[in-house]
Amino acid sequence: xxxxxxxxxxxxxxxxxxxxxxxxxxxxxxxxxxxxxxxxxxxxxxxxxxxxxxxxxxxxxxxxxxxxxxxxxxxxxxxxxxxxxxxxxxxxxxxxxxxxxxxxxxxxxxxxxxxxxxxxxxxxxxxxxxxxxxxxxxxxxxxxxxxxxxxxxxxxxxxxxxxxxxxxxxxxxxxxxxxxxxxxxxxxxxxxxxxxxxxxxxxxxxxxxxxxxxxxxxxxxxxxxxxxxxxxxxxxxxxxxxxxxxxxxxxxxxxxxxxxxxxxxxxxxxxxxxxxxxxxxxxxxxxxxxxxxxxxxxxxxxxxxxxxxxxxxxxxxxxxxxxxxxxxxxxxxxxxxxxxxxxxxxxxxxxxxxxxxxxxxxxxxxxxxxxxxxxxxxxxxxxxxxxxxxxxxxxxxxxxxxxxxxxxxxx
Amino acid sequence: xxxxxxxxxxxxxxxxxxxxxxxxxxxxxxxxxxxxxxxxxxxxxxxxxxxxxxxxxxxxxxxxxxxxxxxxxxxxxxxxxxxxxxxxxxxxxxxxxxxxxxxxxxxxxxxxxxxxxxxxxxxxxxxxxxxxxxxxxxxxxxxxxxxxxxxxxxxxxxxxxxxxxxxxxxxxxxxxxxxxxxxxxxxxxxxxxxxxxxxxxxxxxxxxxxxxxxxxxxxxxxxxxxxxxxxxxxxxxxxxxxxxxxxxxxxxxxxxxxxxxxxxxxxxxxxxxxxxxxxxxxxxxxxxxxxxxxxxxxxxxxxxxxxxxxxxxxxxxxxxxxxxxxxxxxxxxxxxxxxxxxxxxxxxxxxxxxxxxxxxxxxxxxxxxxxxxxxxxxxxxxxxxxxxxxxxxxxxxxxxxxxxxxxxxxxxxxxxxxxxxxxxxxxxxxxxxxxxxxxxxxxxxxxxxxxxxxxxxxxxxxxxxxxxxxxxxxxxx
Numbered sequence: 001x002x003x004x005x006x007x008x009x010x011x012x013x014x015x016x017x018x019x020x021x022x023x024x025x026x027x028x029x030x031x032x033x034x035x036x037x038x039x040x041x042x043x044x045x046x047x048x049x050x051x052x053x054x055x056x057x058x059x060x061x062x063x064x065x066x067x068x069x070x071x072x073x074x075x076x077x078x079x080x081x082x083x084x085x086x087x088x089x090x091x092x093x094x095x096x097x098x099x100x101x102x103x104x105x106x107x108x109x110x111x112x113x114x115x116x117x118x119x120x121x122x123x124x125x126x127x128x129x130x131x132x133x134x135x136x137x138x139x140x141x142x143x144x145x146x147x148x149x150x151x152x153x154x155x156x157x158x159x160x161x162x163x164x165x166x167x168x169x170x171x172x173x174x175x176x177x178x179x180x181x182x183x184x185x186x187x188x189x190x191x192x193x194x195x196x197x198x199x200x201x202x203x204x205x206x207x208x209x210x211x212x213x214x215x216x217x218x219x220x221x222x223x224x225x226x227x228x229x230x231x232x233x234x235x236x237x238x239x240x241x242x243x244x245x246x247x248x249x250x251x252x253x254x255x256x257x258x259x260x261x262x263x264x265x266x267x268x269x270x271x272x273x274x275x276x277x278x279x280x281x282x283x284x285x286x287x288x289x290x291x292x293x294x295x296x297x298x299x300x301x302x303x304x305x306x307x308x309x310x311x312x313x314x315x316x317x318x319x320x321x322x323x324x325x326x327x328x329x330x331x332x333x334x335x336x337x338x339x340x341x342x343x344x345x346x347x348x349x350x351x352x353x354x355x356x357x358x359x360x361x362x363x364x365x366x367x368x369x370x371x372x373x374x375x376x377x378x379x380x381x382x383x384x385x386x387x388x389x390x391x392x393x394x395x396x397x398x399x400x401x402x403x404x405x406x407x408x409x410x411x
Numbered sequence: 412x413x414x415x416x417x418x419x420x421x422x423x424x425x426x427x428x429x430x431x432x433x434x435x436x437x438x439x440x441x442x443x444x445x446x447x448x449x450x451x452x453x454x455x456x457x458x459x460x461x462x463x464x465x466x467x468x469x470x471x472x473x474x475x476x477x478x479x480x481x482x483x484x485x486x487x488x489x490x491x492x493x494x495x496x497x498x499x500x501x502x503x504x505x506x507x508x509x510x511x512x513x514x515x516x517x518x519x520x521x522x523x524x525x526x527x528x529x530x531x532x533x534x535x536x537x538x539x540x541x542x543x544x545x546x547x548x549x550x551x552x553x554x555x556x557x558x559x560x561x562x563x564x565x566x567x568x569x570x571x572x573x574x575x576x577x578x579x580x581x582x583x584x585x586x587x588x589x590x591x592x593x594x595x596x597x598x599x600x601x602x603x604x605x606x607x608x609x610x611x612x613x614x615x616x617x618x619x620x621x622x623x624x625x626x627x628x629x630x631x632x633x634x635x636x637x638x639x640x641x642x643x644x645x646x647x648x649x650x651x652x653x654x655x656x657x658x659x660x661x662x663x664x665x666x667x668x669x670x671x672x673x674x675x676x677x678x679x680x681x682x683x684x685x686x687x688x689x690x691x692x693x694x695x696x697x698x699x700x701x702x703x704x705x706x707x708x709x710x711x712x713x714x715x716x717x718x719x720x721x722x723x724x725x726x727x728x729x730x731x732x733x734x735x736x737x738x739x740x741x742x743x744x745x746x747x748x749x750x751x752x753x754x755x756x757x758x759x760x761x762x763x764x765x766x767x768x769x770x771x772x773x774x775x776x777x778x779x780x781x782x783x784x785x786x787x788x789x790x791x792x793x794x795x796x797x798x799x800x801x802x803x804x805x806x807x808x809x810x811x812x813x814x815x816x817x818x819x820x821x822x823x824x825x826x827x828x829x830x831x832x833x834x835x836x837x838x839x840x841x842x843x844x845x846x847x848x849x850x851x852x853x854x855x856x857x858x859x860x861x862x863x864x865x866x867x868x869x870x871x872x873x874x875x876x877x878x879x880x881x882x883x884x885x886x887x888x
Contacts, residue, residue, distance in 0.1 A: 027855050027859070028594065028595055028596035028599065029595055030859065031596070031599055031859065031862065032595045032596065032598070032599035034859045034862055034863050034866075035599050035602060035603060035862070035866060037863060037867075038862070038863045038864075038865075038866035038867040038870060039866065039867075039870050041863070041867040041870075042866065042867045042868070042869070042870025042871045042874070043870065043871070043874065045867070045871055046871045046874060046875070178625040178628070179621070179624075179625070203628070234452060234453050234454065235451065235452045235453075236412055236413065236416060236418055236452045236453065236879065239418040239452070240416055240417060240418055240878075240879055243417045243418060243421070244417065247417070257874070257875045260871075260875040261875050261876060264872075264875065295625070295821075295822070295823050296632065296821045297625060297626070297628050297821070297822075298625065301628060
């Protein structure tokens with residue numbers, strides 16, 4: 001007979017608690033073997049799915065024929081697709097040592113080049129070539145970069161360097177981004193000083209710090225951002241990062257975990273699309289014929305950050321250009337039309353009210369310049385966001401038209 | 412250190428190996444040091460606070476046993492000293508903030524400076540656990556433990572140190588003292604529980620957390636349905652999160668042949684609020700029962716960490732005791748009025764049950780259909796950052812027009828879908844536990860097949876989602 005301790009505890013009579021093993025589980029060894037077999041089988045399944053060849057993560061969100069291209073100038077990087085390190089804002093500010101300094105904030109559209117051939121450049125590269133030697137450019141183009149993140153980055157950057165001009169890509173799709181990516185925590189630390197009275201920054205701190213702060217809700221009654229900072233310097237953080245690096249270097253399957261996570265969600269999303277009723281998030285997987293509003297909570301917070309960003313630029317004496325990012329005109333329209341039009345009107349009005357320039361570049365890019373996406377059941381469809389190098393050149397040309405305005409004061 | 416980390420898994424493997432190889436004395440010291448290391452991975456500078464609590468109750472227990480004449484005074488001093496760090500670290504900011512709010516309301520300005528204090532992880536858990544020991548010695552339920560290291564192991568034993576279960580001395584000390592002969596089943600059982608716990612945490616709780624966090628960012632404009640779905644989502648998140656911790660704690664101890672009591676028993680199938688408290692965070696509710704509620708009602712005490720709130724004292728005494736204990740239960744979770752609202756809410760539910768139960772016999776299904784939404788709705792103040800926010804959200808639920816707004820929902824549809832699917836999952840798990848598991852116990856070979864299928868599916872998910880991105884919610888208490 002096999003009786004476990006807990007059971008005995010629960011049936012313990014009165015004040016006498018019996019905690020003891022009675023007899024043995026005759027199946028114990030077999031059950032242990034079955035458990036080991038299950039663990040091995042589970043890992044074997046993973047190895048079968050992900051271990052053989054590491055699929056590029058980008059295929060999850062962009063068309064198959066695009067490549068990421070980051071721009072360098074004089075051998076130095078001037079375009080970044082992530083923020084990381086101890087002082088990310090200082091890194092971003094490093095290229096900005098000219099008589100005129102321009103910061104370009106956008107999303108993956110600015111670094112993905114469709115139908116890529118070696119030597120192809122992106123819009124940032126084309127614009128950098130057109131600048132005079134004493135005009136410097138730095139671009140932060142993170143995938144799905146949203147207005148909250150742009151706002152924090154600009155707040156942080158103006159503390160590190162003089163920025164004369166700002167180019168900002170307004171992308172409706174990224175208004176649905178509810179969170180802040182992990183790398184932004186360091187930017188927040190540089191931005192959100194403990195005595196910072198900005199309610200928006202405090203709310204954004206809560207957003208970024210939520211995960212680690214829940215570690216301890218470490219400061220009783222204090223702003224969450226401080227708690228996050230306190231929790232982030234633990235021995236555990238250091239040991240986890242060292243162990244993960246070690247495992248990633250020596251075990252391919254461990255390295256594939258990120259893709260496996262993404263694929264899991266993709267599979268769930270694919271299931272939803274087949275059901276045909278639910279909201280989509282990734283650009284490449286919009287469902288034709290389905291348009292659903294962006295979550296209002298995400299939209300509202302992004303819009304609030306967008307207005308704060310424009311006000312910050314204005315108050316910092318930065319000349320700015322906001323442009324509506326290109327969209328293909330011949331593809332199905334994936335957004336809620338009313339919400340989309342409202343966003344267009346609001347962003348244009350807010351830009352002009354803040355003293356900047358607004359450019360509607362939505363129809364700038366031609367039909368045959370977009371990437372293509374391998375869709376469900378072998379079909380292909382158009383990547384709604386990423387285009388080829390010719391389109392990048394056209395985008396750079398369009399932006400170039402505003403350079404006289406953007407560089408006027410500093411000149 | 413947190414359970415959903417590679418660091419912990421390596422640490423646990425090392426400690427388990429040492430546990431089964433060292434002699435008694437070395438083993439006790441090893442558990443003591445390992446527990447300090449476990450805690451020190453968060454912050455080393457709070458180790459003295461924890462050791463202070465251990466020392467106070469160790470010497471308090473000895474003193475009570477040696478000086479029975481002064482036992483009550485010693486007990487009071489010991490409990491007061493044990494509660495001192497809790498008062499300073501957990502409640503001083505709350506008290507100062509409220510005093511200052513009162514000062515502003517009276518037009519007198521700030522009364523007290525608001526300190527910036529970091530709350531030591533798990534302080535509420537180890538404080539309650541060590542107090543229960545001293546009280547048990549005072550009540551002569553147990554003999555005082557004379558071996559300091561063994562006593563410290565009981566309080567600090569790393570699997571339960573930060574978030575319970577809150578253990579009673581009589582359940583654990585003898586297990587730490589006398590290691591059983593090694594059996595492969597210890598390791599297999601422990602590993603199974605750890606896998607289940609990690610699955611609940613890293614696959615379910617952490618992914619629901621994203622939806623909840625996003626939902627609670629919404630400032631205004633919730634529809635009534637949105638509030639309901641957020642309540643359910645957070646209810647599921649906190650259940651998976653906390654029960655996951657308990658699973659891993661129980662499994663980690665099991666690896667070393669040590670048995671912990673269960674802390675959860677399908678709370679969301681409860682047919683009444685009282686039943687909910689017999690199924691939810693059992694070790695805390697039974698602690699509250701034995702060391703607060705029953706003494707307040709003047710009833711005898713059952714000092715086991717399983718069970719629930721029960722009693723048969725006078726009506727007014729019981730009501731007063733219930734409200735007091737639920738208030739304390741709320742404040743135990745956090746120094747915020749939101750937790751007070753949560754505590755009062757639950758006190759109200761139990762009182763309502765007592766009142767209605769006397770005149771109305773409710774079928775189980777109806778009891779469940781009423782209890783579940785009310786328990787879930789109580790998570791809104793628990794999760795909201797301010798009482799005003801909580802009340803505003805709850806206000807939507809009782810506003811008829813909020814059910815007919817256009818559009819009827821503002822949260823993403825996926826939130827609704829996830830809430831519905833998880834509800835089905837929870838009920839299915841309970842149904843399997845109730846009807847399938849007993850059958851499998853009598854049919855070992857099908858049971859092995861099921862076990863193989865379940866764990867070969869659980870393993871890949873745990874493997875790919877395992878990362879310490881989020882802490883366990885109950886760490887903050």
